[in-house]
Amino acid sequence: MITAGIDVGAKTIKVVLLDGGKILAKTSVLAGFETEQSVEEAYKEALAKAGIERSAVGKVGATGAGRKAVAFAQTVVTEVSADAQGAVFLHPSARTVIDVGAEEGRGIKTNADGKVVDFAVNEKCAAGAGAFTESMARALEVTLAQFGDISLKSNKSIPMNAQCTVFAESEVVSLIHSNTSKEDIARAVHDAIASRISAMVRRVGLEQDVILVGGVAYNIGFLDSIKRTLGIENVVVPQDPEYVGALGAAVVAGAAGN
Amino acid sequence: MAEFWRWKEYNWKDPDKDWKTAKMITAGIDVGSVSSQAVIATDGELYAYSSMRTGSNSPDSARKALEWALQDTGMKQENIQYVVGTGYGRVNVPFANKAITEIACHARGANFMAGNSVRTILDMGGQDCKAIHCDEKGKVTNFLMNDKCAAGTGRGMEVIADLLAVPIEQVGELSFNVPEEPEPVSSTCVVFAKSEAMGLLKDGWTKSKVLAAYCLAMAKRVSELLERIGVEKEFFITGGIAKNAGVVKRLEQVIGISAVQSKYDSQLAGALGAALFGQALLQKEKAAGKVA
Numbered sequence: 001m002i003t004a005g006i007d008v009g010a011k012t013i014k015v016v017l018l019d020g021g022k023i024l025a026k027t028s029v030l031a032g033f034e035t036e037q038s039v040e041e042a043y044k045e046a047l048a049k050a051g052i053e054r055s056a057v058g059k060v061g062a063t064g065a066g067r068k069a070v071a072f073a074q075t076v077v078t079e080v081s082a083d084a085q086g087a088v089f090l091h092p093s094a095r096t097v098i099d100v101g102a103e104e105g106r107g108i109k110t111n112a113d114g115k116v117v118d119f120a121v122n123e124k125c126a127a128g129a130g131a132f133t134e135s136m137a138r139a140l141e142v143t144l145a146q147f148g149d150i151s152l153k154s155n156k157s158i159p160m161n162a163q164c165t166v167f168a169e170s171e172v173v174s175l176i177h178s179n180t181s182k183e184d185i186a187r188a189v190h191d192a193i194a195s196r197i198s199a200m201v202r203r204v205g206l207e208q209d210v211i212l213v214g215g216v217a218y219n220i221g222f223l224d225s226i227k228r229t230l231g232i233e234n235v236v237v238p239q240d241p242e243y244v245g246a247l248g249a250a251v252v253a254g255a256a257g258n
Numbered sequence: 259m260a261e262f263w264r265w266k267e268y269n270w271k272d273p274d275k276d277w278k279t280a281k282m283i284t285a286g287i288d289v290g291s292v293s294s295q296a297v298i299a300t301d302g303e304l305y306a307y308s309s310m311r312t313g314s315n316s317p318d319s320a321r322k323a324l325e326w327a328l329q330d331t332g333m334k335q336e337n338i339q340y341v342v343g344t345g346y347g348r349v350n351v352p353f354a355n356k357a358i359t360e361i362a363c364h365a366r367g368a369n370f371m372a373g374n375s376v377r378t379i380l381d382m383g384g385q386d387c388k389a390i391h392c393d394e395k396g397k398v399t400n401f402l403m404n405d406k407c408a409a410g411t412g413r414g415m416e417v418i419a420d421l422l423a424v425p426i427e428q429v430g431e432l433s434f435n436v437p438e439e440p441e442p443v444s445s446t447c448v449v450f451a452k453s454e455a456m457g458l459l460k461d462g463w464t465k466s467k468v469l470a471a472y473c474l475a476m477a478k479r480v481s482e483l484l485e486r487i488g489v490e491k492e493f494f495i496t497g498g499i500a501k502n503a504g505v506v507k508r509l510e511q512v513i514g515i516s517a518v519q520s521k522y523d524s525q526l527a528g529a530l531g532a533a534l535f536g537q538a539l540l541q542k543e544k545a546a547g548k549v550a
Binding site for chain 1: 291314315385406407408413414417446447448449450453456460
């Protein structure tokens with residue numbers, strides 16, 4: 001049976017079409033003002049990519065903060081469950097899932113079946129989420145890709161005093177004015193967010209393998225910082241890490257049908 | 259792009275006072291995280307002041323603020339006998355005789371501005387919010403502060419003003435332009451509140467309604483700080499947000515206590531308190547025969 005997983009995130013909507021163990025198509029669109037319309041657009045694009053009709057999809061699973069916008073979904077799962085399912089599907093030995101999205105950071109402990117054992121989320125504050133790195137890259141006037149790259153060139157660790165994203169932006173501006181290099185500032189920012197995410201991971205208990213998902217997983221500067229703050233060598237980043245939630249929703253939708 | 263958060267910088271001097279007849283001239287410089295103020299006091303009375311945005315360099319901000327307060331007074335920096343620095347950049351006021359914490363200065367300034375019956379001061383600044391208890395002399399007896407999070411601070415309000423393209427000085431007035439009070443925005447974090455506000459606009463909320471919801475959320479947020487320390491009358495609000503009736507009126511409703519009104523500019527409390535401390539310290543030095 002073909003199943004679809006739709007992850008309606010704070011910033012983007014991701015769709016994964018799954019046929020048994022095989023991924024047929026992935027699409028991502030920016031979540032516009034009209035969420036339902038953006039969902040429809042992303043879903044149609046995925047169907048076109050896979051070359052299948054809407055009727056060929058047996059079940060649809062929805063997840064993400066805006067999951068209620070997927071009116072045609074039969075299964076609705078939380079982001080935490082979807083992440084765990086998606087991560088174990090891709091990497092069966094994953095036991096800790098770190099998901100850093102636009103507005104949420106999560107540390108999830110899962111078992112071998114992709115069932116959630118425990119989790120911690122930063123729901124109240126943007127300090128441990130992608131919006132934080134995005135604001136800081138903007139303050140430094142570099143692209144997100146450059147932001148990760150230059151961070152690796154720094155070998156100096158400067159503590160950031162501000163926890164709040166709004167305040168950190170002013171702090172970055174003062175660091176620029178005090179002639180701190182962009183490389184060192186980039187690393188300080190990644191270290192700051194990584195230390196917040198690490199605290200969540202420690203709360204649920206760190207167990208290997210650790211898998212990093214969500215859009216921020218593309219950021220190699222953050223990857224380097226999270227390895228350092230967790231004190232581990234190996235953090236798995238799957239291909240297309242931002243689709244793991246959508247994939248998990250598709251897996252759950254399939255399982256619910258059996 | 260227009261910068262809606264940008265509030266006006268200003269200076270003022272008392273046209274009825276002649277500083278040349280003053281026995282003691284002191285200054286207080288409050289270098290805050292967002293704004294800086296310089297106050298010049300003659301014989302313990304307010305003579306001139308300035309308020310401007312803090313630059314990236316604290317010593318420069320302190321110097322500029324003082325220069326602007328001195329403008330058109332004929333007074334020179336060397337005429338000032340004692341300078342006290344306060345605020346988050348207080349250690350970076352190169353020409354200060356002494357640095358005193360902004361908490362002590364705010365209490366001292368509030369005591370002067372709103373009278374000696376003030377016991378609770380809420381200072382809503384650019385990047386922090388403080389609830390202070392003081393005695394009849396303006397001496398601090400207890401305080402609590404939030405400097406970790408932009409919710410409930412001036413900087414947070416600037417972000418929302420920018421998002422809605424509403425000049426920051428008009429936020430308060432516009433927020434009352436609603437048929438009935440909406441529920442407060444649910445997000446504490448300013449970054450999340452921004453997303454939430456965008457969603458509300460999308461749902462057809464007017465800017466006024468979003469502002470009402472945000473002002474109410476901010477009032478509730480700071481009321482928690484006040485509840486923890488306890489509000490003892492009289493109650494006085496200092497800092498930039500004190501000028502935003504949208505937050506002040508709603509806060510008064512939430513806590514059920516009205517704030518004392520003052521003829522002085524609420525943003526001056528720190529610098530004014532610093533100048534008054536300067537006056538007391540100068541007096542002490544004079545008595546000890548250290549200065550002429």
